[in-house]
Amino acid sequence: MTDTLSEHADPELHSGEPLIEMKDVGKTYGAIRALKGINLTVRAGEVTCVLGDNGAGKSTLIKIMAGLHPHNEGTMKVDGKEVSFSSPRESLDHGIATVYQDLAVVSLMEVWRNFFLGSELTSGRGPFATLRIADMKRIADEELRKMGVVVKDINQPIGTLSGGQRQCVAIARAVYFGARVLILDEPTAALGVKQSGVVLKYTAAARDAGLGVVFITHNPHHAYLVGNHFVILKLGQAVLDKKRADVGLDELTRQMAGGDELTELSHELQK
């Protein structure tokens, strides 16, 4: 499973080196404040888990890193240089690949076309260079097999795959194209136990190959299995920001379940 990773991971990644540094980053949509004062460092060879309930600002945070919306407060540095992405292409060009919850695949298109979408292999230059279809089919099939995904037909529309398989195609694609930072948006949310396991193993493998991983989830159990650093968001602000050594699964679970509010609630209910 690690073949793909060790082959395609950037050899210049050094574990612990900061890849993305966010300082006091905030985002407002008109009068609505979605994020405020976020400090987050994504380091090579580490999994940074971002936890939070629905509407906590997780998606906004991803969208800033992925280049879908630029931030409008604070600074974001990638490899030490300050950036503000205005398109996903820019973010990709910095080696930041995002695998979205809604999987970012085009369901009517074939598996191999999806795998190479936006980074097609062509022979020759220019807009009318022909696609290397045979190579693309072969590579897509091989890379998926390495992840343990065997599709029935590499030509089948990706919409016919299961949720877990689609997730794996999306992750395999990001890694294959040399991502240095991998952002996983709720990768296990829609999956069964076994498929979640596959995704988590792959996340750990990406970490061990030296990639910086941002793992977005609302499941503290999944986060604790792979995470090195945990950030919990609530109403657009970070309410917990701790290293693995400083926090236990119990605290994460408690915070995610509502923390102090939950304690209060339990008092009220016991009356």
Added chain:
Amino acid sequence: MSQTTKTPPSAPAEASNRVTLGWSNRLLARPEVGALVAAIVIFVFFLIVAPAFRSPASFFTVLYQSSTIGIVAVAVGMLMIGGEFDLSAGVIVTTAGLVNAMFCYQLGINLIVGAVLSLVFCLAIGFLNGYLVVRTGIPSFLITLGTFFVLQGANLGVTKLVTGSVSTPNINQMDGYKTLDAIFASSFKIGSVTVEITVLWWFLFVALSAFILQRTKIGNWIYAVGGNADSARAVGVPVKAVKIGLFMSVSFLGWFVGMHTLYKFDTLQAGNGIGNEFLYIIAAVVGGTLLTGGYGNAIGVAIGAFIFGMTSLCIVYAGWDPNWFRAFLGVMLLLAVMVNLYVKKLSTARKVG
């Protein structure tokens, strides 16, 4: 990569999972199959009921008729695969010819200059359509409905202002006419059969479109943009540029047919072209293009245009009242939409094995 090439697939146990699709399933997954079956049925039907259809000459007349719709339909089909509509595609054909004819006639300029000017003008309209759609997010149906009415009105209004009537003066004595006539509206004989050059152009554009859609990254992007624009954008596909490009290719082929019409008839009626936008859309849909985008191909659209050409002429060959033609077209469209829906379900929900 060396590892990639020499290691056999590391999941041999699951390889038995691999299924080769039966030919019927593969065939059904192709967008143009429904249209092909329909075309054959209609073809045989007219061979039986319309004796006049049974000659090579009338077959080529049908091809000519098909090409006049088919050329623009090629681009409209690609645009629809890209998830957008262009209702101004019918009148832009007339606009192209009018700009060329009146500009040159009034100023006494070589027609070639006018043709280039007209091309630039049409591309600008296509760009405007596309730009407004991607910029405002308003459905292209509405944006191009707007340009459709603007062009329709301007075609008549400007022509009336310039020439005093609703048709352009005859241009066949002007400089450059021979060259342009040879390019856009000539014909040649093969034995007893007259082949219009537009048929060749049509085949060329269909081949080009098929090539682009299946074999280039731009084609990949067109399918992706129509299938799921957000996903496409997230993996770095320039969604806006692709859409604008598609609108511009519609206006380019609109211009092309406009040139053909002008040099074929030497004079143009300013009110022409209205309603043709629907014929292009019908050709695309009958050819298996999904109205919602992301699915279809060039061959299907060509077959759709051929069905159009065949029925419009064969109704006459069969000696029927040609007024029935549109009713027939409507029935074809409804059938096509239903077949498409069925095929889409088959190809996306199909679980093999």
